[in-house]
Amino acid sequence: MKFSLLSALVANALSVSAGTILWDGRFNDLTSSTDLNKWSWGNQVGPYQYYIHGSSPVTAYVNLSPDYKNPADTGSRQGAKITLDNTAYWNGQNMRRTELIPQTTAAINKGKVYYHFSLMRKDTNAPATTREHQIAFFESHFTELKSGWLSGAPGVSDTKLRWCVSGNTQWSTEWEANVWHNVAYEIDFNANTVGFWHSTGSEPLAQKVAPISASTSSNGADWHVGVLELPRSGYPDTTEDYYWSGVYIESGSLTTSVAGPGSGPGGSSSSTSSTTKTVSSTTLSTSTTTTTKAQSTSTTSTAPSTSTQPSGCTASHWSQCDGINYTGCKTCASGFTCKYINDWFSQCL
Template sequence: MRFSVLSSILANALSASAGTILWDGRFNDLSSSKDLEKWSWANQVGPYQWYIHGSSSVTAYVNLSPDYKNPADSGSKQGAKITLDNTAYWNGQNMRRTELIPQTSAAINQGKVYYHFSLMRKNTNPPATTREHQIAFFESHFTELKSGLLSGAPGESDSLLRWCVGGQTQWSTDWEADVWHNVAYEIDFSANTVGFWHSTGSDPLTQKVAPISASTSSNGADWHVGVLELPRSGYPDTTEDYYWSGVYIESGSITTNIAGPGAPSDGGSGNSTTSVTVAPPSTTLATSTTKASSATTTSAPATSTTAGSGGCTAAQWAQCGGINFTGCTTCASPYKCNFINDYYSQCY
């Protein structure tokens, strides 16, 4: 009995948070999904950029509830249900998309970092097995989850959930209903490698694939928390729901405990918490440079602007122009100031 208690204490200690939270997307600061609509290119507030969605109101595509989170994720107050319906077409594309992008200037694209999330489906409104779905992906698709029949693959359907690197499957499992899949992408942007951690339910994360070589390309504002579905002729749209929990990005040592950073350490009573380090905020907001992307990741054309002579230089990916912008308008060599929209130009 004594050994059992000591083992339990040791296991909890080893799985407690030891990293630094760079960005927290666990929906704890949102009273409802309608809070997402406060974000705009002119008013970049909140934890997420919200612009990749269909023509209906936000509640058609994203809803929040404690019922939508992994019960083991006591660090989250609620989870999100992200939906594709017959209106979920963005920007005139022929692909259904509902996606959230981190709104942060933290260094989530530098050094070694861990991108955490939990994902689940139900038998009600399940993802179609007859179409490819790209889930939790980067603009360059160097790493992502995929489900359904991959585009161009033979056959009628595919029930697997896959982790892919550069489009190649490195790990897979049958995607059963009501099973929470806990995931962490281990990304080393300096070494150009990516590894895969996974567990189900309340089990702690374990490394399933050691880091392998990848083209780890990201501007720090192009990770898509959501889903892009490729079209397939002859297969009509059906409503699909995806459940998300425990979304955050950390540096340092990986948190393997599904309770997550800052979660009660006493089984959820709230009397004590683990120690959590949060990276200090930056004053510069990061904005996606790829407002129009597709399955082949085609970016919106960037228009070059003339940099001013403000006596200072902005680094790569920094803001360099826009309405009411008062910072550096000259980019450090060899970067140029590129127009994104009326409120934002960026060095790259």
Template sequence: MFAKVAIFNALVSAVSAVEILWDGRFNDLTSSADLEKWSFSNPVGPYQYYIHGSGAISDYVNLNSSFRNPADTGSKQGVKITIDDTAKWKGQSMLRTELIPQTTAAINKGKVYYHFSVKTASENAPTAANEHQIAFFESHFTELKYGASGSSNTNLQWHVGGVSKWDVELVAGEWHNVAYEIDFDAGSVALHHSTGSDALTKTAGPFDASTSSNGADWHLGVLRLPSSNDADGAEDWFFSGVYVESGELTTSVASPGGSDDSGSPAPASSAALASSVAASSAAAPVSSSPATSAAAQTPAFSSSVAVAPSASSPATSSAPLPTTLATVVATPTSAAPSASAPASSSAALPEEFTIQDLIVWLRAKTGSISRD
């Protein structure tokens, strides 16, 4: 009896500990050209790629193992995001290259953590005389910034609702590891930060915020606002370890699936943990007593410029010409239920069930099934 209780408790703990809701670590991409397979009519891959200039994708987005934080052993490669004089989207004066999560997972519900690492280099370094918006939400309730229009600011700044809450000097070649702690229900945000291979610590917050997102309006990349004396040439920004998780915060820079500096495995997703527990348990039957489609999403609008809200979200494969920074958002379709998953979270276990049946049932009951 004790063994059964211990296994049950281990399974519950594994299921509820950590879950990657959306994985944007580029591990399954061969090159940045894979991003071009995505369109509004063919929503494949981890990212939406439509905010960029008129050049080839290799002008703006490139993948390489040398672009990742070397401490992040869970990532096979990182991404170099480039802006230059051609990176003007739909005739706008801003320079921008951005990737949007492609997912129907609940990355805009409850308490979640948006993870990424960011750095610059001495080559193609960004100018500090222009405001840069980095890893931002469309409504700008939280974001990173660099530089300042009309002056100069060499600090990486964390903003909440347009107000700087924390900053640190941005030094070329130094990785900054970030996790936005966002509680969409409570309306609050906090910042977890470290550099290099150090574990994340909470450095600011929580602060009240208008936490609004439709799940397709977080911009991984950079937007540079124009100024009266814009510098010419390209700017490079590097990102690594990009994912969104729920449950407990992963503080190790070695993202789930990797190993930390001690060689110990980094925390895995709840699915992997549950599988590990199940694999170590007998699969023999155990006796026991029985015990919506996604809503249409509308664009959110930037508070940094005047906006004219659109009457509806686009439903065609080509993005319409926006008049503002408003993100073009496609209405997601619901994922088809897995054949092995229970019909609903209220389904009871049968008289005889395996450990795997129990895992599936527990994940459904705790709401831990990934919808990515």
């Protein structure tokens, strides 16, 4: 009997945690979102860099609660609600942005690694379907989720959640309210490939797209846990909320259980009142099938000037340096070049 119980515990532990955590962003070490204010370029502490946000206090853009996590994610004590409101403009840009970046020196951009997170929306403060949203993206946009109407696409709105590689949709599903989408990006930085794992609710991750070729460029400090919304004329800002859970990066074998590493055999987190449901996903069977092609986001040409630069102004690394209606600094700091991302946005890289 004792042997059977021990075997069951071992089997459960192995099924929950299969890999080695390189960076843990599950908000377990934060008492509230105000802890993010402790981080600065001169005091790089905590699990996240916090500098891409609007001008209001941190609680306007990031809030933590057990009610904000996937109930099946028992490895997380709480989840995060990340918000875009009418003040969420960073550093003079014309795009709304609220993003957190891993604070770590671990090799999250080496070898084969898995970037985990769960994402959910509600009908209250739902993301607009009439604007493109870039979610959980890298600076070079070699892989990311997208929602809403894709820039340059026909039509007016789009209700799908998409996984994209270099701007091309490789998987998509209807983004319904109160459904937790559990995701792992399978990234091989040596082989320059990226694959996609997904499930909903409490279901274990399953491979939806096998690894395909991608320009897997990352300096280890450019994965954005959050959202960037591209502007679109004629569509006013509305408040939007995005719910995040189970954010971590691992190497070795993939953890497919949504409970996550460190959750224990029966789970350790308190239950929540969140409503969840499971939906079927639409997948693309081969890497050569593309449902929608967004405007290119990986070209490295310099953007044409669209406005006059303020005098004596220099844009720092990662900052915007050009784009339609942009009026901020257009000269990048020494060592960086203004690179075209899209018509609305160029960046010092």
